[in-house]
Amino acid sequence: MHVSFVGAGPGDPELITVKGQRLLGEADVIIYAGSLVNPALLSLAKQGASIYNSASMTLDQVIEVMEKATERGQKTVRLHTGDPSIYGAIQEQMDALDKKNISYEVIPGVSSFLATAAALQREYTLPDVSQTVIITRLEGRTPVPEKEKLALLASHNATMCIFLSVHMIDSVMKELIDGGYHQDTPVAIVQKASWPDQKIFRGTVSTIGKIITDAKIDRTAMIVVGRCLDSQYALSRLYAPEFGHMYRDAK
Known part of the structure; x- marks a missing residue:
């Protein structure tokens, strides 16, 4: 090679x-x-x-x-x-x-959406909250297939990691609301995840736009949307004592 x-x-x-x-x-x-x-x-x-x-x-x-x-x-x-x-x-x-x-x-390498989860110290796939992570972006100079428009993806209300879109934050949030996310859905934005000058911003679908605009964040930032950021969740069945599998008997 x-x-x-x-x-x-x-x-x-x-x-x-x-x-x-x-x-x-x-x-x-x-x-x-x-x-x-x-x-x-x-x-x-x-x-x-x-x-x-x-x-x-x-x-x-x-x-x-x-x-x-x-x-x-x-x-x-x-x-x-x-x-x-x-x-x-x-x-x-x-x-x-x-x-x-x-x-x-x-x-392969560690993607920024994974470094963002680490920075937030959150799990994207919480039981009873979300078992799906959608990796996407808002349409810009690069078009998005019709069936992958942000509002359509938002209808799943899954955990969403949005690349390359923080400079269009108001449009992103409008699409999310149009797609079905409630305005109080938590949003976290991490700029330059894992860098020494990493910055974290938190808000909701209805408030994050102003927070980001006031902070003048317009590039190299990941948008994370979903209830995984603040919800109650069920414990994993993998480690439940009554759940048996090939490596451990149920108790």
């Missing part, structure tokens, strides 16, 4: 996987998403590695760097924020490499 797509994790350099860290340290060429990836991760690069910030590059330029590195027999790491399979735009890169017969691998 000459090209490795590596999930950098949500920001904390210690949240990259062991494999991702090793590949980053072995890479001759590193192309990182400079607008999102914590630059502290570049300290893991070996001396002499060529480093490119893809924030100022086009897709063709990124592929050209990979192709030339492969021709030289060099290892390339394409470093994406979080997990590269979620809003990472890696499919178009992989398809371009396929056309050039360049082999690659994908190394």
